[in-house]
Amino acid sequence: MLKDVTFGQYYPVQSFVHRMDPRLKIVFLIAFIAAIFLAKNFYGLAACAFVFLLALAFSGVPVRKVLRSVKGILFILLFTTILNALFYNGETVYWSWWIIRITKEGLIFTAFLLVRLFLLVMCSSLLTYTTTPVALTDGIESLLTPLKWIRFPVHELALIMSIALRFIPILMDETERIMNAQKARGADFETGGLAKRVRAIVPILIPLLLSAFRCADELGDAMEARCYMGSKNRTKYKKLRFGWRDLIGFLLIAALVTGVVLMGIYLGAVI
Amino acid sequence: MRIKAEHLSYVYNASSPFATHALNDISLTIEEGEFFGILGHTGSGKSTFVQHLNGLLRVPSSLKKYKPKKLKKGETPPPPTVLQVGAFDLTDKKTDFRELRSRVGMVFQYPEYQLFAETVAQDVAFGLKNFSKEKLTDEAVEKAVRAALEVVGLSYDELKDTSPFDLSGGQKRRVAIAGVIVTRPDVLVLDEPAAGLDPLGKREIMQLLHRLHEEWCKTVVIVSHDMDEIAENCTRAAVFSEGTVKFVLPPSELFRHSEELIALGLDIPLTAKLCLALEKRGVTVDCDFTTEDFIRRTLALNA
Numbered sequence: 001m002l003k004d005v006t007f008g009q010y011y012p013v014q015s016f017v018h019r020m021d022p023r024l025k026i027v028f029l030i031a032f033i034a035a036i037f038l039a040k041n042f043y044g045l046a047a048c049a050f051v052f053l054l055a056l057a058f059s060g061v062p063v064r065k066v067l068r069s070v071k072g073i074l075f076i077l078l079f080t081t082i083l084n085a086l087f088y089n090g091e092t093v094y095w096s097w098w099i100i101r102i103t104k105e106g107l108i109f110t111a112f113l114l115v116r117l118f119l120l121v122m123c124s125s126l127l128t129y130t131t132t133p134v135a136l137t138d139g140i141e142s143l144l145t146p147l148k149w150i151r152f153p154v155h156e157l158a159l160i161m162s163i164a165l166r167f168i169p170i171l172m173d174e175t176e177r178i179m180n181a182q183k184a185r186g187a188d189f190e191t192g193g194l195a196k197r198v199r200a201i202v203p204i205l206i207p208l209l210l211s212a213f214r215c216a217d218e219l220g221d222a223m224e225a226r227c228y229m230g231s232k233n234r235t236k237y238k239k240l241r242f243g244w245r246d247l248i249g250f251l252l253i254a255a256l257v258t259g260v261v262l263m264g265i266y267l268g269a270v271i
Numbered sequence: 272m273r274i275k276a277e278h279l280s281y282v283y284n285a286s287s288p289f290a291t292h293a294l295n296d297i298s299l300t301i302e303e304g305e306f307f308g309i310l311g312h313t314g315s316g317k318s319t320f321v322q323h324l325n326g327l328l329r330v331p332s333s334l335k336k337y338k339p340k341k342l343k344k345g346e347t348p349p350p351p352t353v354l355q356v357g358a359f360d361l362t363d364k365k366t367d368f369r370e371l372r373s374r375v376g377m378v379f380q381y382p383e384y385q386l387f388a389e390t391v392a393q394d395v396a397f398g399l400k401n402f403s404k405e406k407l408t409d410e411a412v413e414k415a416v417r418a419a420l421e422v423v424g425l426s427y428d429e430l431k432d433t434s435p436f437d438l439s440g441g442q443k444r445r446v447a448i449a450g451v452i453v454t455r456p457d458v459l460v461l462d463e464p465a466a467g468l469d470p471l472g473k474r475e476i477m478q479l480l481h482r483l484h485e486e487w488c489k490t491v492v493i494v495s496h497d498m499d500e501i502a503e504n505c506t507r508a509a510v511f512s513e514g515t516v517k518f519v520l521p522p523s524e525l526f527r528h529s530e531e532l533i534a535l536g537l538d539i540p541l542t543a544k545l546c547l548a549l550e551k552r553g554v555t556v557d558c559d560f561t562t563e564d565f566i567r568r569t570l571a572l573n574a
């Protein structure tokens with residue numbers, strides 16, 4: 001059951017994409033998402049899809065894994081698709097009944113939306129598949145550095161994030177252990193009505209909360225014992241550096257964004 | 272109940288980059304009435320093995336029935352996996368695992384972290400109520416809980432309305448053990464029951480386990496890192512190493528293999544160390560490695 005949570009899980013191989021600088025990967029993701037929404041016709045979207053497939057091919061992550069990340073939002077996808085296909089206010093009506101109108105514009109818009117959402121989710125999950133949580137928070141911290149000028153506690157924020165990320169697998173393990181222990185005492189989490197299942201959670205939740213507090217306590221003590229003082233004058237164990245891979249990535253993304261904008265202007269917009 | 276495992280393997284996170292072969296084709300039989308020890312370096316698969324005994328981990332169905340079409344010419348099919356506890360066949364999906372779990376009690380490492388109820392009595396009654404087929408009367412519950420608490424050395428009348436979180440560490444562990452044995456299982460499995468206790472606490476827990484073995488559960492299986500514990504208490508012990516079983520012997524014979532055990536990264540009991548040291552000086556003490564026997568025989572040497 002707990003093993004189904006794949007969104008945001010690192011896939012440990014060495015690849016071109018894995019070795020890129022996390023800061024740039026975040027920037028690239030943002031630029032890529034911008035490109036998806038700047039695309040005004042299917043040529044633009046096709047260019048985005050091409051860049052995504054290229055990144056996927058050089059990431060060493062199995063396609064199956066990336067596709068699985070879409071499963072989580074399948075319901076939202078279905079919902080928006082149906083809503084848009086049935087109720088979009090277009091001109092060329094193919095079929096209508098009561099308040100339902102299936103139009104050419106509606107179908108095009110729906111197809112567009114679907115491709116966009118797919119690319120959005122798969123690309124975001126590609127980032128988390130190829131970047132360790134630690135590298136990700138390092139990247140975010142570094143990108144948010146300008147906010148320090150307005151006294152925003154960037155380092156603390158990054159620390160909270162990385163601690164939270166670090167503790168997710170620990171607490172998952174702990175949950176599994178507690179579930180096993182209670183199962184051994186005959187607890188049943190799988191059958192029964194809603195009320196019964198909710199009640200069945202109590203024997204897991206209470207030990208889990210206690211153990212989370214214990215972890216927090218111990219971590220706090222350990223940090224204090226090592227005189228942790230926050231961001232002032234701290235140096236990094238792993239220094240982030242740009243390399244040739246980042247240059248290639250940069251050129252590709254820059255080309256994509258310009259290309260998409262130009263295509264929108266010269267090849268006509270369908271949306 | 273007799274426990275029988277043959278050609279048992281287990282892989283965590285199979286078919287992913289994190290795959291760990293925790294058990295590799297192990298075979299092991301534990302007879303009814305034994306006080307069985309399981310030894311092994313950390314990560315050798317001890318916990319993985321014992322979690323099979325009450326069906327928390329299952330034998331993957333792909334291992335049970337080998338698909339003949341996958342077989343190449345000249346290859347023999349691998350022997351089938353067998354896993355039986357008494358009359359329960361754990362390779363069978365249709366086995367009543369609930370019933371099995373009430374017959375095989377499992378005490379995990381640091382069991383005090385699974386306590387959750389408001390009072391000690393409620394916590395101990397949790398398993399009892401889960402397993403009983405019909406609704407139990409309050410008297411029946413009280414009787415069983417009282418007996419379970421008493422056998423682990425706690426007083427029902429004093430503690431029944433206390434919150435389990437207000438107890439001391441050792442008391443919590445006893446309450447947790449009471450919560451497992453309250454259904455009177457035939458087999459009691461404990462994963463490092465004495466971990467994290469002081470020497471006195473350890474001795475008391477081992478005494479408690481002996482009492483349980485005599486009066487309450489026919490078969491006791493303990494996983495332990497503490498060689499002295501194994502030497503003093505167990506009828507037989509299995510040594511696990513990297514997912515395989517290296518030896519299954521009574522402690523008195525097991526610790527004759529002291530050098531091999533040390534090579535496997537294991538410690539040996541104090542008595543075995545002393546025997547080795549004496550042997551180097553040309554004195555052979557032929558004991559069964561319990562402290563009592565060792566002392567008797569060394570004193571006899573002097574006479």
Ligand SMILES: Nc1ncnc2c1ncn2[C@@H]1O[C@H](COP(=O)(O)OP(=O)(O)OP(=O)(O)O)[C@@H](O)[C@H]1O
Pocket residue numbers: 283284291292293311312313314315316317318319320
């Ligand atoms: N839930 C799990 N998911 C993935 N791998 C696991 C899991 N539990 C154990 N393992 C791996 O399986 C192997 C055997 O683990 P196991 O817990 O059975 O060892 P052990 O002998 O009980 O060790 P210890 O003495 O430290 O308790 C280890 O390599 C461990 O990393």
Ligand SMILES: [Mg+2]
Pocket residue numbers: 317318319462
């Ligand atoms: Mg273990």
